[in-house]
Amino acid sequence: MDASKASDTVRFQVLHNIGDGESQAGVLRLALDQAVAELGGLGGGMVHLRLASEASPIRLAVTNGLPMRYTQSWKRLDRQEDVAPVRALQSGALEWLPCSDSEERDLQPGTGIAAILLLNTESGDAFGVLSVITSQIRPSATQHEFLETIATGVSGHINHETDSIGADPTQGIMMNLSEERLQQARKEAGVGIWSWDIRTGNVTYDDATLAVLRIAPETFDGRVDTFLGIIHPHDIPRVLGTVEQALRQHEEYRAEHRVSRPDGTVGWVETRAQVIVDESGEPIRLAGTVRDTTQKQTSQGSADSPSAH
Numbered sequence: 094m095d096a097s098k099a100s101d102t103v104r105f106q107v108l109h110n111i112g113d114g115e116s117q118a119g120v121l122r123l124a125l126d127q128a129v130a131e132l133g134g135l136g137g138g139m140v141h142l143r144l145a146s147e148a149s150p151i152r153l154a155v156t157n158g159l160p161m162r163y164t165q166s167w168k169r170l171d172r173q174e175d176v177a178p179v180r181a182l183q184s185g186a187l188e189w190l191p192c193s194d195s196e197e198r199d200l201q202p203g204t205g206i207a208a209i210l211l212l213n214t215e216s217g218d219a220f221g222v223l224s225v226i227t228s229q230i231r232p233s234a235t236q237h238e239f240l241e242t243i244a245t246g247v248s249g250h251i252n253h254e255t256d257s258i259g260a261d262p263t264q265g266i267m268m269n270l271s272e273e274r275l276q277q278a279r280k281e282a283g284v285g286i287w288s289w290d291i292r293t294g295n296v297t298y299d300d301a302t303l304a305v306l307r308i309a310p311e312t313f314d315g316r317v318d319t320f321l322g323i324i325h326p327h328d329i330p331r332v333l334g335t336v337e338q339a340l341r342q343h344e345e346y347r348a349e350h351r352v353s354r355p356d357g358t359v360g361w362v363e364t365r366a367q368v369i370v371d372e373s374g375e376p377i378r379l380a381g382t383v384r385d386t387t388q389k390q391t392s393q394g395s396a397d398s399p400s401a402h
Contacts (some may be wrong), residue, residue, distance in 0.1 A: 103396035121155045121223075124247035127223050129157050131231060131239050132207060138225040139167060140211070141178050150180075151178060151222065159226075174234075178222040185210060185219070187237055191229050203229045209240045212248050218302045223247070288380035291318055296320055305362060307383045324338040325351035325359065343368050347387060360387035 095099050096147040129138045153168045165324025180188040192207040204226055206373050212219040223244060250273070285302025289295075294317045303310055306323060313319065324332055328350035339346035349363040367380025 118155060120247055121221075122157070124243050125155060125157045125223060125225075126222060126232040128240060128243050131243075132225045132227050134238055138223070139164070139178075140221055140223050141167075141170060141390065142221040143182065143219055151182065154215055154221070177206035178224050181208040181210050181222050181224075182219055187232070187240060189227070189231050191267055204227050205231075207232045207240065208371075209244050211244055214245075214248050220248075284385075285383045286362075286381075287366075287383055288378055291376055294318070302383050305383055306352060307356050307358070307360075311354070312355070323352045323354065325353055329352070336379075339366070339379070343374075343376065346379060346381065360385065362386060 115263065117301045125138045125140055139159060139186045139303070140155040142154045143151050150169045150171050152170075156164050157298060159167075159262055164327070170176060172179060172182070172332075177188045177190045179189070187207065189205055192203065205228070206224050207227050208222050208224040209218045211223055212218065213220050223240070225240075227282070235276065268314060285305050287302045288297045290297075295315050296317050297315065298308070298313065300310070303313060305312045308323075332348050332350050335348045336346060339342070346364070348368040349361065351359055352362055353359055361387045363381075363384045364381065366379040368376050369378040369380060371377045
């Protein structure tokens with residue numbers, strides 16, 4: 094087996110071994126990564142999704158290796174535009190356009206775009222288009238075949254994950270992508286979401302909360318005792334008192350305190366939560382947010398700054 098065929102085999106295996114737990118966005122990104130690698134994508138690639146209306150524009154959902162200036166001009170493509178992704182949607186086949194035919198979309202000289210449909214394997218309808226920025230040479234028959242195989246593989250996984258969403262799987266994909274972007278924004282802002290089931294003692298943290306507390310996801314056991322163990326010993330009495338008052342009076346829980354993180358550092362967090370009650374008025378859950386306030390406390394030069402253990 095030559096090097097090219099071996100590399101193709103590895104890429105097919107990667108896509109074939111996607112687990113059911115992989116997100117829609119994750120499936121799309123993985124497929125795009127493999128397509129860009131196979132075609133030697135000069136500027137990366139992108140995936141556009143089609144909404145239910147036949148006349149509606151297709152919208153950029155996932156990119157690979159493209160600068161923001163470039164992606165801005167590809168965020169929305171009207172159906173009448175003469176660009177490769179729209180052509181693929183109209184023709185139902187792989188389309189390739191050189192730079193001279195797409196200059197208004199900021200393609201660099203000596204490049205082109207290869208675009209192929211992503212189809213709903215149940216209905217046969219297109220729900221998106223996968224595109225790769227190539228050299229100014231039309232993709233070979235082997236590359237064409239590779240893209241078709243990738244598109245078929247990703248379509249099967251996407252449809253499997255979105256069957257429960259409704260008739261239009263694209264809505265489910267967009268919801269998933271929006272949630273991922275929101276999650277990433279919260280992580281970058283140092284704000285996470287958490288909840289505590291009072292009856293079971295189980296605590297649920299999103300990825301942003303784990304990042305704020307610097308807890309490795311694989312080490313978190315989901316128990317409230319684990320979180321209490323992170324609270325700085327000097328702050329535990331105050332935090333517990335605030336929790337008890339919120340549960341007793343059914344009021345908002347709010348506390349700012351230090352945390353002794355698993356990596357050995359000490360930081361500050363502000364936690365807020367609403368008390369959720371059952372039909373009889375008994376508290377059953379606290380649910381709210383956690384925000385990293387370490388920088389604020391440090392800039393204020395508080396005597397209780399993270400340096401004070």
